[in-house]
Amino acid sequence: MTIAPTLRNYLSSENIQYDEIPHDPTMTSARTAEACHISGDRLAKGVVLRRDGGYMLAIVPASHHLKLPDLRTRLGEDIEMASETEINRIFADCAPGAVPATGRCYGLDLIVDDSIETQPEVYIEAGDHATLLRLTHAEFTRLTANVPHGRFSVHD
Known part of the structure; x- marks a missing residue:
């Protein structure tokens, strides 16, 4: 599988x-960054959230973890992490757990998350566990144009 x-x-x-x-195949974003010899600050990971009966995607650097209370403060209390089953259903043409950050x-x-916006280039999962996509800052900005931004993660 590729993209x-x-x-x-x-x-x-x-x-x-x-x-x-x-x-080489990896199963976590941190391992992917290591395998590709890139900073985890430049690898965007998508975190699938359940919100108001639907779903949304929070994009944070692989070197960070999501601060769910900060998102709840910003977006409302009805936010939870989606289950693996839900994620696999949404991203049906991706390998399980290989969520593209778009x-x-x-x-x-x-x-x-604002911290990914400072990077000169950004890498995202391609939907498998063995391919990344490298985008320039400008292309990533186009991909995420007109979406909310904020600080809701912390560096590991």
Whole structure:
């Protein structure tokens, strides 16, 4: 498996330019950053949240963890982490757990942590556990245009 078809079609339709970075299979974003010799600050991970009967995607650096109380303060108390079953259903054309850090193509609202916005380039999962996509800062900004931003993560 390489780029998930839904993601590939979306990036193509939005004319988003990227480079594919193959790597040895990994099961966590921190291990992926290590395998690719990149800073975890530059690897965007998507965290799927259940909100108001639907779902949304919070995008944070792989070197950070989500501060759910901060998101609840900003977005309301009805926010919980989605289950693996829910995530696998939403990202049906991706390997289990390989969530691309862009949710629009999967019908999800986004919120982006400000700390990922400072990076000169950003890497995202391609929908498998062995491929990253490298985007310039400008392309990542286009991918996340017009979505809420804020500080809701902390460096590990």
